[in-house]
Amino acid sequence: MKIVLIAVPGAGKSTTLKYVKEMLPDVTIVNYGDYMLEVARRNYGITNRDEMRKKLPVDEYRKVQEIAAEEIAKLPGDVIIDTHASIKVQGGFYPGLPDRIITKLRPDAIVLMEFNPLDILERRAKDVGLRDRENETPDDIELHQMANRYYAFAAANAGECSVYILDFRKKPQTRPFEHAEEAARFIVNLILRDREARKRL
Structure with a gap:
């Protein structure tokens, strides 16, 4: 199974993928x-x-x-592709998965993670000094998340695959990295269900 994982920068994709690898060591993780x-x-x-x-x-x-x-x-084997559905450019957004790319990748699913923008800002604050990111407001982040959703659906249409939206906006974490663990479990279950289905064929 090939899964494209999408979220705005600083949302926690790397942490999510670390948990996926711990739960399912034989999966291949690729940063596009x-x-x-x-x-x-x-x-x-x-x-x-x-x-x-x-x-x-x-x-x-x-x-x-x-x-x-x-x-x-x-x-x-099973591959997870860490990439972007949309890329911020001056005053707008550029498609990260245009038709000519998604049709070559041929994913089975696109998983889109969305968060409360304040949670993302808090996570980015921990990355200060590690990454060079422009300062954004919660509204900027929410607009980018909305763009990601539109671009993800457009990519899924061109690539003829499913889109799964993991919306954590209204689900505060009760402990550190809870969102990342929950997203990782979702992805792992998606892969395991696919493996079971393939066995029955």
């Missing part, structure tokens, strides 16, 4: 941006993501995206 960088390094001698964005012409950048998608699609 890292995979693109590896393709760019191999084909163009690019050494980091900033260089990839700044030095590659748009056509070559798109080619790198497509090669990464084709290679990820060929990975065996």
Whole structure:
């Protein structure tokens, strides 16, 4: 099974995927941006993501995206792809999973995690010094989450796959990382159910 995992930056995807790996060690976790960088390094001698964005012409950048998608699609077993449904650009949003990419990835499901924007701001505050993020208001974050939802449905339509929305907005955590654990359990159960279904075929 191939699952695309989506959330706004700083929402806790990495922590969720860490729990997935602990619960299901044989699953393969792929960061799409890292995979693109590896393709760019191999084909163009690019050494980091900033260089990839700044030095590659748009056509070559798109080619790198497509090669990464084709290679990820060929990975065996259960694969979770950590990526973005929408990318913030000056004054708007850019699709992270355009049709030409999602049709090459061929995922079985898109899992979208959504949170109370104040929770996301609190999580980002713990990343200060680790990541360079622009300052955003709760309204900015909520708008990005809404964009993610629209782009996720558009990608699912092009890729002919299911969308699952894990909405934690009105569910405060009773302990640290509760949301990440709950999301991880959902993803693991999705994979296990798929494995059972495949056994019956």
